[in-house]
Amino acid sequence: AIKVLPERSSGNPAALARFEREARALAALSHPNILAIFDVGTSDGISFVVTELLPGETLHGRILRRPSWPVAIRLGIEIAEGLAAAHAAGIVHRDLKPQNIFLTPDEHVKILDFGLARWSRDFGTPQSERGNAAETATATGTVVGTTPYMSPEQLRGAHVDARSDIFAFGCVMQEIVTGQSPFSRATPAESISAILKEEPPPLSSFDSAIPAELDRLVKSCLHKEPAQRIQSARELADRLRGIPGAVAQPEAARRAAGRRGGSVRRIVPAAAAAAALVLLGAFVFHRMHTGTSAAARPPYQAVAVLPLQNLSADPEQEYFVDGMTDAVITDLSKIKSLKVISRTSVMLYRNSQRSSPVIAKELHADALIEGSVMRSGDRVRITVQLIDGSSDRHLWAESYERELKDVFALQGDVARAIARQVQAVMTPQEQVRLVKTSPVDPEAYELYLKGRHLMSRGGLADVLKAIEYFQAGLVKDPDNALIYTGLADAYIHRMSDVHENPVEATAQARAAALKALQLDDSLAEAHTSLASIKLFYDWDWAGAESELKRAIELNPGYAWAYRMYGMYLTIVGRHPEALAFFEKARGLDPLQERNYMSEGYAYFMAHEYPEAVEQYRQGFEIEHDPVAYFGLVLALAEKGDAPAGIAEAEKATKEDSSPLLLTSLATAYALAGRRADAQRVLDRLEDLSKHQGPAPAWHPGATQYVCPYEVAGVYAQLGDKDRS
Numbered sequence: 078a079i080k081v082l083p084e085r086s087s088g089n090p091a092a093l094a095r096f097e098r099e100a101r102a103l104a105a106l107s108h109p110n111i112l113a114i115f116d117v118g119t120s121d122g123i124s125f126v127v128t129e130l131l132p133g134e135t136l137h138g139r140i141l142r143r144p145s146w147p148v149a150i151r152l153g154i155e156i157a158e159g160l161a162a163a164h165a166a167g168i169v170h171r172d173l174k175p176q177n178i179f180l181t182p183d184e185h186v187k188i189l190d191f192g193l194a195r196w197s198r199d200f201g202t203p204q205s206e207r208g209n210a211a212e213t214a215t216a217t218g219t220v221v222g223t224t225p226y227m228s229p230e231q232l233r234g235a236h237v238d239a240r241s242d243i244f245a246f247g248c249v250m251q252e253i254v255t256g257q258s259p260f261s262r263a264t265p266a267e268s269i270s271a272i273l274k275e276e277p278p279p280l281s282s283f284d285s286a287i288p289a290e291l292d293r294l295v296k297s298c299l300h301k302e303p304a305q306r307i308q309s310a311r312e313l314a315d316r317l318r319g320i321p322g323a324v325a326q327p328e329a330a331r332r333a334a335g336r337r338g339g340s341v342r343r344i345v346p347a348a349a350a351a352a353a354l355v356l357l358g359a360f361v362f363h364r365m366h367t368g369t370s371a372a373a374r375p376p377y378q379a380v381a382v383l384p385l386q387n388l389s390a391d392p393e394q395e396y397f398v399d400g401m402t403d404a405v406i407t408d409l410s411k412i413k414s415l416k417v418i419s420r421t422s423v424m425l426y427r428n429s430q431r432s433s434p435v436i437a438k439e440l441h442a443d444a445l446i447e448g449s450v451m452r453s454g455d456r457v458r459i460t461v462q463l464i465d466g467s468s469d470r471h472l473w474a475e476s477y478e479r480e481l482k483d484v485f486a487l488q489g490d491v492a493r494a495i496a497r498q499v500q501a502v503m504t505p506q507e508q509v510r511l512v513k514t515s516p517v518d519p520e521a522y523e524l525y526l527k528g529r530h531l532m533s534r535g536g537l538a539d540v541l542k543a544i545e546y547f548q549a550g551l552v553k554d555p556d557n558a559l560i561y562t563g564l565a566d567a568y569i570h571r572m573s574d575v576h577e578n579p580v581e582a583t584a585q586a587r588a589a590a591l592k593a594l595q596l597d598d599s600l601a602e603a604h605t606s607l608a609s610i611k612l613f614y615d616w617d618w619a620g621a622e623s624e625l626k627r628a629i630e631l632n633p634g635y636a637w638a639y640r641m642y643g644m645y646l647t648i649v650g651r652h653p654e655a656l657a658f659f660e661k662a663r664g665l666d667p668l669q670e671r672n673y674m675s676e677g678y679a680y681f682m683a684h685e686y687p688e689a690v691e692q693y694r695q696g697f698e699i700e701h702d703p704v705a706y707f708g709l710v711l712a713l714a715e716k717g718d719a720p721a722g723i724a725e726a727e728k729a730t731k732e733d734s735s736p737l738l739l740t741s742l743a744t745a746y747a748l749a750g751r752r753a754d755a756q757r758v759l760d761r762l763e764d765l766s767k768h769q770g771p772a773p774a775w776h777p778g779a780t781q782y783v784c785p786y787e788v789a790g791v792y793a794q795l796g797d798k799d800r801s
Contacts, residue, residue, distance in 0.1 A: 078127070078128050078129065078130040078131070079125055079126070079127050080125065080126045080127075080128060081123050081124065081125045081126075082096045082123065082124040082125075093124065096124055096126070097117075097124070100114065100117040100126045107162075107458065107476045107477065107478040108158070108159055108162035108163075109158075109185070110155045110156065110158050110159030110162070110185070110186045110187060110188060111159045111162060111163065111187065111188050112128055112129065112131070112179070112187050112188065112189050113128060113129040113476065114126060114127065114128050114129075115127040115128065115129070115460075115474070131179055131181060131187055132181065132182055133179060133180050133181045133182050134179070134180055135175060135176050135177075135178065135179055135180070136152070136175040136176075136178035136179070136180055136186075136249070136253070137174075137175035137176050139180050139184075140175055140252060140253055140256060141256075143256055144253060146254050146280075146284060146286070146287045146288075146291065148184075149250065149253040149254045150291065150317050150320055151184075152180075152184070152186055152253060153246075153249075153250050153253070153313075153317050154314050154317045154318060155185060155186035156173075156178060156186050156188065156246060156249065157246065157310045157311075157313040157314035157317060158310075158314050159186060159187075159188040160173070160188070160239075160242050160243075160246065160310035160313075161309070161310035161311040161313075161314060163188070163191075163242075164239040164242070164309070164310055168191065169237060169238060169239055169241060169242055170188065170191060170242050170245075171231065171237060171241060171242070172190060172223055172226075172245075173188070173226060173242055173245035173246060173249060174223050174225075174226045174245065174248075174249065175249060175252060175253075176223075177189045177190040178249065224265045224268045224269060224272075225248065225258045225259075225260045225261040225262075225268050225272075226244075226245040226248045226249070226258075226260075227241075227244075227245070227272065228240070228241040228244035228245065228272075228303070229244075229272055229273055229301050230303060231244075232269055232272060232273065238303070239309065239310065240303040240306050240308065241303070242310065243298050243306050243307055243308075243309075243310065243313065244298060244299060244300075244303075244306065246298055246310070246313065247259075247295050247296075247297075247298025247299040247306075248260065248299070250294075250295050250298070251277055251280070251295055251299070254280050254283065254284070254287065254291075254295075255280065255283045259271075259277035259278075259299065260272045260275070260277070273301070276299075277299060279292050279296070280292045280295060288320050288321065290316070290319070290320045291317075291320055294307070294313070294316055294317065294320075298313070375500075376499060376500035376501070376502075377415075377443050377444040377499040377500070377501075378415070378416055378443060379415075379416035379417075379418070379441060379442045379443050379444070380409065380415060380416070380417050380418070380442055380443075380444045380445070380446060380495070380499055381417075381418040381422075381423050381436070381437065381440045381442035381444075381445050381446070381466075382402060382405050382406050382409065382417070382418070382423060382445075382446040382495075383423055383426055383436070383445055383446065383447050384398075384399070384402050384423060384424055384426065384427040385398050385399075385401055385402045385405075385447075385448045385449055385450045385459070385461075386398070386448070386449040386450070387449070387450060388449045388450065388451040391452075394450075394452055395530070396526050396527050396529075396530035396531075397450070397452060397523065397526055398450045399424075399526075399529075399530055399533075400525075400526035400529060400530065401450045401457075401459060401488070402420070402423075402424075403420050403529065404488040405446070405459075405461075405488060405491055405492055405495070406418075406419065406420050406423070407632070407635075408488055408489060408491075408492035408510075408511055409492050409495060409496065409501075409634065410632050410633070410634025410635055410665075411507055411510050411511065411601075411631065411632050411633065411634065412496055412501050412502075412503055412507050412633070412634070413504070413507065413633035413634075414501050414502040414503070415496070415499065415501040415634070416442075416634065416664065416665065417634040417665070418440045418441075418442055418665060418666065418667070419634075419635075419636040419665050419666035419669065420666075421636075421666050421668065421669040422440060422666050422667050422668035422669060423440065424533070425668050426440075432469060433445055433464050433465075433466060433469040434466060434467055434468070434469055436466075437466025437467065438466075439667075439668075440667060440668075441664065441667055442466055443465075443466045443467065444463060444464065444465060444466050444499055445463075445464040445466055446461055446462070446463060446464070446495060447461070447462050447464060448460050448461035448462060452481075455480050455481045455482070455519065456478060456479075456480060456481070457478065457479060457480070457481055457484055457487060458476060458477065458478040459476070459477050459478075459487060459488075459491050460474065460475070460476040460477075461474065461475060461476075461491055461494070461495060462474035462475075463495070463498050463499070472498070473498050475491075475494050477490045477491055477494070481517075481519040481522070482516045482517055482518075482519055483516060483517075484517055484519075484522065485515060485516075485517055489511045489512055492511050493508075493511050493512075496511070510599065510631075517554075517557075518553055518554040518557070520550075520553050521550040521551075521553040521554035521557055521560065522550075522557075522559075524546045524547070524549050524550035524553070524560070525546070525547065525550050525557070525559055525560045525563055527543075527546045528542075528543035528544070528546035528547045528550070528560075528563050528567070529543070529563055531543040531546070532563070532566065532567060532570065537571070540567050540570050540571055543563070543567050544564065544567045544568075547560050547563045547564045547567065548564070551564075556596055557596075558592075558593045558594075558596035558597035558600055558603070559593075559597075559600070561589045561590070561592045561593035561596065561603070562589075562590070562593045562600055562602045562603045562606065564585070564586075564589035565586045565587075565589035565590040565593060565603060565606040565607075566586075566602070566606055568582045568583075568585045568586035568589065569582070569586045569606055569609055569610070572586070578782045579614060583610060583614045586606065586610055587607070587610050589606075590603050590606040590607040590610065591607065593606075594607065599631055600631070601627075601628040601629075601631040601632035601635050601638060602628075602632075602635070602637075604624045604625070604627045604628035604631065604638075605624070605625065605628045605635065605637055605638045605641055607624050608620075608621045608622075608624035608625045608628065608638075608641055608645075609621075609641060611624060612641065612644065612645055612648065618645070618648070618649050621641075621645050622642075622645055625638055625641055625642045625645060629642070634665055635665075636661075636662045636665040636666035636669065636672070637662075639658045639659075639661045639662040639665065640658070640659065640662040640671065640672055640675050642655075642658045643655040643656070643657075643658035643659040643662065643675060643676070643679060644675055644678070644679075646658065646679075647678065647679040647682050647683075648682075652679060652682065652683040655679045656676070656679065659672060659675060659676040659679065662675075663676075668699055669699070670696035670697070670699040670700045670702050670705060671696070671702070672696075673692045673693065673695045673696030673699070673705075674692070674693065674696045674702060674704060674705040674708060676692045677689045677690075677691075677692030677693040677696065677705070677708050677709070677712065678708055680692060680712075681708060681711065681712050681715070684715075686712050686713075686715050686716035686717075687716060689708070689712040689716075690709065690712045690713060690716060693705050693708050693709035693712060694709070697709070703729070703733055703735055703737055703738055704737065706725065706726075706729045706738055706741065707737050707738060707740070707741040709722075709725055710722045710723075710725050710726045710729075710741040710742070710744065710745050711741060711744060711745075713725060713745075714744060714745045714748040714749070715748070719745060719748050719749035720749065722745040722748070722749075723742070723745045723746065723749060723751075725745075726738065726741050726742035726745045727742065729741070729742075730742050736762055736765055736766075736782065736783040736784070736787075737784070737787070739758055739761060739762055739765075740758075740762065740783075740784070740787040740788060740790075740791060742758055743755045743758035743759055743762070743791045744790060744791050744794055746758065747791055747794035747795045748794055752795060755791060755794075755795060756795075758791075759788065759791055759792075762783050762788055763783075763788075765783050766782075766783035789801045
């Protein structure tokens with residue numbers, strides 16, 4: 078539903094302020110009993126708010142059909158729950174009445190119209206407007222609201238707080254039960270007098286079956302003095318639940334809950350962009366939300382979580398948003414029945430203009446998850462929506478919010494909700510893994526996310542800076558297992574991708590991986606890192622296989638673990654078995670060039686050189702990786718096409734003079750019988766190994782480590798066995 082400020086009111090500061098206030102108030106809330114907002118913005122001078130579309134009727138219409146008192150209690154519980162959420166966010170509604178309370182077809186409550194809301198917190202408030210947030214809505218002395226539902230203090234223009242909404246709640250409950258507004262009179266003046274001086278009749282005078290507890294509760298809400306009323310909406314909800322005979326849920330709602338897997342409380346889509354109120358230009362909402370139930374759709378087999386958008390109005394928060402994307406992917410990957418496309422592949426679609434069906438086809442996914450992250454202070458909100466990959470239909474959307482210290486629980490909430498919507502079958506163990514309650518040190522977690530963000534760039538300077546972030550995070554939180562996994566991966570990156578001396582890095586990587594597993598044995602990433610060390614540097618084949626099996630058990634969607642298992646099988650000579658694991662890795666991460674490079678290595682070791690060349694070239698279509706160039710040159714030379722190998726190596730070394738590529742060039746020369754050229758390159762490599770030469774272009778500041786093993790291979794090709 079798109080709500081716009083009428084053009085005639087666009088020049089009215091008061092109307093515009095109320096419109097923006099309602100959007101900001103809704104944007105600060107995420108609760109099943111409060112209207113959900115998707116977007117806010119301005120287009121061609123017209124201010125608009127995009128909310129969920131609600132079928133049904135207002136509570137006012139339902140009252141005309143006289144609901145029973147048990148139904149009134151059930152509705153009251155949901156109204157109180159919505160108010161409790163607003164009050165917890167520092168927001169007072171100030172205009173609660175039956176016309177601002179909506180009932181869906183299954184009779185669930187949605188509180189509407191926060192245009193007169195007053196708030197005391199600055200969530201989503203532009204920096205320029207902070208400092209007077211406590212009185213943003215209306216100055217003391219100004220009377221706002223709808224007269225028959227206003228509290229005495231509200232009528233006097235005094236300071237109002239949540240207890241004013243408690244008074245309005247009492248008026249609404251009295252009206253639901255009796256069909257009559259307790260203070261509505263013929264004129265506004267008479268209504269004001271009744272609120273200030275009169276007591277409404279007891280509920281029992283309308284129906285002797287009404288429980289005395291309900292009568293006392295409503296009477297307490299309507300006390301003239303705020304201090305004498307029930308003091309919180311949370312207490313209201315709890316006391317209503319304790320009244321015997323209340324209707325827990327209507328039959329239609331019970332059926333709907335069954336379709337949702339038995340959950341009574343739905344978390345509805347909430348604000349995606351409170352900060353958008355201060356953005357310049359148009360922010361047009363171009364996709365409408367539809368509410369197809371999960372039960373009405375076939376289950377999805379493969380899901381791609383596209384990069385979440387940063388709606389924090391701060392470009393510096395990109396690292397944080399990427400971290401949330403990674404976390405959701407990682408959590409979903411733990412579900413064995415669901416294929417989840419890996420981070421490397423989906424990140425290529427950041428800000429992509431391709432349509433959803435095209436992206437889904439390229440990623441081999443039948444469903445896409447889009448969404449956004451908004452962070453303000455210590456609050457984080459993640460909004461996600463499910464899109465059918467073939468039809469581009471938006472099937473479902475939700476918004477979740479927690480404090481930063483509970484970000485793990487927030488990520489688990491999002492992953493579980495997505496899993497329910499795609500109808501993923503989860504084992505009890507997988508369900509447990511998605512429930513994360515341990516709090517996190519916010520500063521340490523941010524340092525971890527910054528480190529991971531830098532690591533994804535791949536350069537040595539980035540990796541070294543990432544290590545600094547990880548180490549700083551451990552100073553703040555020395556028992557943080559995630560940070561140790563980051564450290565382990567960074568050290569492995571230094572010795573494999575960057576091609577540094579592995580002696581020191583191996584020891585550091587091993588220590589970090591073991592510490593991570595000591596703190597949390599359920600981390601598939603740490604098991605995979607340890608397997609990498611055991612495989613490539615310890616030659617502990619059994620140990621590597623054991624760690625990889627454990628990693629895949631913990632995270633069946635972790636592409637790196639499958640790729641490493643394929644490498645293990647290749648190294649121990651089980652080539653046919655290896656191909657299946659590379660295929661699995663490629664299915665999970667179709668745009669990761671390392672999957673093709675690893676499979677190329679497997680074919681190379683099996684002496685199937687044409688197939689190796691094909692795999693390396695497929696990887697190059699995604700990214701020109703120096704390590705893959707090395708493999709391609711050797712495969713071409715061993716295939717018998719030394720000229721092609723030399724051509725590739727000469728082209729590569731003109732762009733990148735790293736020792737790795739120089740070694741591949743020397744090998745190609747040797748296999749072609751060009752001994753003098755091979756020796757010339759070997760002399761250059763020997764010089765580099767003695768002195769730190771200029772840093773390679775792809776890793777500024779890198780030392781020029783020359784791997785003796787690779788040099789030995791060149792001498793072997795030349796027949797110089799002693800030097801080899």
